[in-house]
Amino acid sequence: MKSETSLLFYVRKEPLLQPVIGVVSFLFMCANVFFWTLLVHLISPLLLIRKSEYEAFVEQSFSRLYTGWVASNEWWFQQVLGVHWELDETMKTDFDSWNLIISNHRSWVDVFVLFAQLKGRRPLPRVFMKQALFWMPLVGTATYIMGFPYMKRYSKDRLKKHPHLVGKDLETTRRSCVRLLNRPNSIMSFVEGTRFTDLKHQQQASPYRCLLKPKAGGVGFILQTMPQKIQNITDITVLYHQSSISGWDLLCGRIESASVVVREVALPATLLSAEYRAADQDREHFFTWFNLYWHDKDTRMSHQLDALRESPTIGLVSEFSEGSASQE
Secondary structure, eight states: OTTTTTTTEEEEEEEEGGGHHHHHHHHHHHHHHHHHHHHHHHGGGGGOOOOOOHHHHHHHHHHHHHHHHHHHHIIIIIIOOOEEOOOOOOOOOOSEEEEEEOOOSSTHHHHHHHHHTTTTOOOOOEEEGGGGGGSTTTTHHHHHHHTTOOEEEOHHHHHHHOOOTTTTTHHHHHHHTTTOOOOOOOEOOOSSOOOHHHHHHHHHSSSSSSSSSTTHHHHHHHHHSSSSEEEEEEEEEEEEEOOOOHHHHHHHOOOOOEEEEEEEEEOOOOGSTTTTOOTTTTTHHHHHHHHHHHHHHHHHHHHHHHHHHOTTSSOHHHHOOSSEEEOO
């Protein structure tokens, strides 16, 4: 239950205070990022000591700092803003496997919901970063130091002009995954490539009711870069109890809740073969399989949203997350 002593209780009485709360929340988030990324930079020189015990200590420290950042954000959302995430408690705990996490995408609020769901159940996810993000102050270098993989993709036009670059993007990404492959980790992907809106849905003429068309090339890239490491997809669906969803709404305390449904989708044996090239010669086959998976996700999400609208208190998790799925 949400505490009536939270700022949200007073904000509801005084809507004019909401922008003020939003600014204060934004400043807290900035200070929080600065604090934890600064600690990452202070510890990073130990990476120069090429001894296994130091490397293990540093990696463990990075994981704790990452968890600290997530936990402090959660404290602010829950204790100050009165937000309540309805998490899927049936999600199994697994720190011994590599995890590929795929979710729908409505807002950057999704990221914090997913962190809350994964914390304590899976390694907190590494995200494949675009190389341009490296130049973000503190955040870019901190993610690089922590071993977040960086992806470099060349446009078709550039590859035509410079054929020698063919395959270089995969080679660059594979090199950035070296530390990621040393121990089980989680990788998160929003395959829609952008946030869902009704306008984007119409412009795409999306064949899906609740989702945009998937851009599965990045997932194929991950599977090919990490052969036989990933055995299934951890499929997560984030459902909001209101139509207006934005980061600003969250910071202002206007988002009260969100529901999370998790299921495991086993990858077909064909995709697990060491010779399978999801980003190259087997691209068409992989896209066919992925589109079937995405259609199934859309159907499930449609039923989940209908159930949520009919009865906001329905046990979505028990009704929709039981069992696993595989599509050959």
